[in-house]
Amino acid sequence: MTNAMQSDYILETVHVTKQFGGLTAVKDLSIQVPKKSIYSVIGPNGAGKTTFFNCITGFYKVTSGDIILDGESIVGLRPDIIVKKGISRTYQNIRLFSNLTALENVMVGHHVRMKAGWFGAVFNTPATRREEAETRKLAMELLEFVGLKGFEHELATNLPYGMQRRLEIARALASEPKLLLLDEPTAGMNPSETEEMTAFIDNLRKELGITVLLIEHDMRVVMTISDIITVLDYGEKIAEGKPEEVRSNPRVIEAYLGRGAATQHEAQAA
């Protein structure tokens, strides 16, 4: 199907479909995510966005279609293998390890890049010690990067909401991903927090060179930082393109606001 040559796209989904019994949550979805871009997936509630994410990370097995990460097909692989290949994510409802500290959460994120096992742990070999120290250092740096310096030893569950969101991102970054999936990162935030988060996401690709695939409801965020937007409705792609194009697409408006709003918009534009 695809040969493993270098492509410009970090992620390609090819006719991905996900069915749950009779319900088709994602239908024939094909997208191409350019490297180092910020690619947003938007759509009304129930459009299949998170399901799509779950398919990419391997949590769900796709009913049909292919998913290609940096030239390599990853469809059907186990989630822990996919992480190794370089995809990492955050969750719509924050899913931190509540009873672990912030530091431990991030260190777990780095698990996939570590090698130490039982033997190294018990016998405290120099290699293990070094790896632990490095991981710890990385975790501390990531925590500082997301602005959680000083909170390393707080239990994740005790952190305020905004910090938890950032912690989740730090954890996701710890696995050194090529592609970061953010599922509604600004949910529940007030405008100033949202602004911070938006700038932060934008910064991610500048400082770390990773690609961000974003699910968002806040249109300002989406319009501000996205390079490309795909709009889903009932599991299907109904529009795709740059923010300006998508914004004025009548089908998109209709999907969000209903038929009446679309015609009204057309009338206004006329």
Place this chain on the structure above:
Amino acid sequence: MDKELKFTWKDILKYGAIGGIVSLYVILVGMVEAFDERYIIAETINLGQVTLFVPMFVLAYFAANNARKIKSTAFAIIASALVGLISGAFVAALLVLGTHYNLRSVFLNVSPGLLEILHLGRESMMAAILANLVIGTVVGLAAGLFALVPHRWSNALLTGLAFVLLMGIMQELMSITFGSKDWYKPIGEFIYAKKGLSWGGTALFLVLGILLSLWRSSPSLHPGKKVAKMPRKQRVTVQLVAWALGLIILLALPRILGSYPSEILTTVGIYIIMGLGLNIVVGFAGLLDLGYVAFFAIGAYTVGILTTTGKLATLGWNFWMALPVAIFLAMMAGVLLGIPVLKMRGDYLAIVTLGFGEIIRVLVLSDWLKPYIGGAQGILQIPKPRIGSYVFKGPEQIYYLVLAGILIVGYVAWRLRDARVGRAWKAMREDEDVAEAMGIHLVSTKLMAFATGAAFAGLAGAIFAAKLGSIFPHSFNLIVSINVLSLIIVGGIGSLPGVVVGALILVGMPELLREFADFRMLFYGALLVAMMLVKPEGFVPEKTRQRELHEEPLEPEIAPDTPAQAEI
């Protein structure tokens, strides 16, 4: 539900009834009579009476506490007194009924002996009834006053009383352990009378307990905090010294205490080893294994079969050669057990592991395997371990074997906890799906938890076989698994020091209080329920756990491949 805002006469009745029912329960189940002989304070108060009146006290305490928040202090005191009265009435009722009707054919423990106890020293029935009512009221009143006193003092008083209780119970143990020592005799005569504490001893321990509690609760004097404030170098030195001292004491313990307490300590120690193992499976990895005893059995039987010189002799190895085999076989069993349950949810996991434990038990007892492992007759003539000319023949020597085991196992558990593996376990415990999404290979991580836990149990079993010199199937039943589970829960799931505390309490106490043995499982069961209701993180919480269990529950887990959870 705004029941909280009211406290009426009905509530008093409710508390009183509950107090009465619990007192009746304690009587009917046989505790009051069984404990009657053990005197706490000589000639005055015995454990049976304590058991009888504590429920009333507790209920009256709660009544007063709740009443005080809603109504006045005076009302609270009256309420508590009434609660005590009502509870006493229940007991009096039982006394009357028991005297006139033969309740014994149904309720085994309503014996003449019990009825006499319930007479509370009075001759006539009327006087006895009155005595019950009065004492109930007094107990209730005391509880009420107790509730009104500021916390610091009531805690102190409680500690003092607990100390008195403990020392009273321990009288026999003390005399067995130290009785022959010259330095003990005058002390012993001072604190103890023939049966129970003397008044002097009572006063002494009461005061000591109060002082101890006050010292701990006053922030400025608290030793732990003082240490934490020291500069790093000093702090580390203090800690090292403390550890070294502790180690020296541990090593010297059997010499100091003699063989009976050492025997108890070895049993406690074996349970600590198992507890540390199960702590990894349940505490770190969150897998509720109820068949843990199976690995213990495998360790013990392996050593038994390989080393025995009796009827079933096979290879006649010595202990040290059999030990690694025992651990290895237990580990293999752990993996074998782990494989089928990899994908199971918590409840199912528990039942299936329980099933495995039972299968092993049935097999071990069966005639089918009897020619190899002895069936109900067990394996005899298991030789003691020896190093050169030193034979681990008695409890005082086995103690060192156990201690070594604990140190090794404790070290391994500690190292694993703070390493990548331990984090992976904890992550898996918290949220399996996300852990997998972090790159944690669930299968191998789970199997490693099972294998490690099983290995520890195997070690414990091996030492157990060596300690007893013979093993029988009836030592390897579900109760052992439940014991181990109980002690890690009481101590604190996931907490390493908690295991030690839990073992000391749950395994040590019953050894001290022989009458208690009959009620041990009863107590464990109630304790498990109570702990879950009140203090699920245990007495020495893994620092993290305490917060979780007292807060709002998290979102329900997402089950894979169901549309409702897709969060679309």
Place this chain on the structure above:
Amino acid sequence: MLRKFMRNHDTTDIVMWLIGFGLLAAVVYGSYVTLSSGKYAPSVWLDFFIFGLAQGSVYALIALGYTLVYGILFMINFAHGEVFTGGVFTAYFVAIALEKAGFIEKNWVLSLLILMAVAMTVSVIVAVLLERIAYRPLRGAPRLVPLITAIGASFFLQYTYRGIYGSGVKTYPDFPALDGKLHAFGREWPILTTQALVIVVAAIMMVFLYWYVQKTKAGKAMRAVAEDKEAAALMGIDVDRVIVNTFALGGAMAGVAGILYALLFKQVNAFMGFIPGIKAFTAAVLGGIGNVPGAMLGGLFLGIFESLGPSLFLDGLGIPSPYQLKDAIAFTMLVLVLIFRPTGILGERLSEKKA
């Protein structure tokens, strides 16, 4: 194609399949040996079968308690075996009294009904107390907590019974009217009267339960709560009350099961609930947890399998005293079901959301 297979299943699955088929092969082989040796006459097999049916009926009734509670709360009521014990053990004393008064001889039907009423009452009380004291406060707690509580409650109850009633084994009085083989419609049937009675009574209870759950308002409320607790609450259903009802219903079934058990096996003691409890749970899972007809079917199947098993395949495999291992058969079956068909024969009936 092999690659696709390897992707979907890993090594552990293969190991499991191997073990499963190994066991299956052992069963088939053992049965073949036994049957071809002709060691047991057909009438003996019939006896085993009927015994299994009777025993299975008891399991089925107990299993209903597990399945109903799991359907609503997604927890295994570990202490359900003790609910069972409470009823039948307490009824024992009434039975003795009835026997002394000669009542059992005079009117066995009424005696039996009285005993069932007593057992049901006590079982229901135990079940409801369990819910109220141990389970309700912990409804939102993380998974491990209610499970441990249930285990603790189970042990607490067992030893309470032992403490209050004593550790001895008590024997239920005989029901002379039920001795021997069944005489009905003018001929003798190859089934013991007690067995026939047990099967019939159990069947009646199961039909009643099915009707209750399907047709009555209370039953519909139960199904609604099992389906979606929040939605049910929003529709005005008192969820707490429904939950109590569920426990009570399971308790009632267990109470009747207790008397039937006493008729079959005669002996009761404080710990009698443990093994039947686990077996009944196995039956519930076998049939599909949360699934009422499934529990019934599972119980019957397990009872028959356990009765036939030792003679059928264990004997053929050359295992001495095969009956010692009959409990192991039930446990092994549990493990196998949970591995190969965790949703049970008739499939799980659970709501989409977990508790």
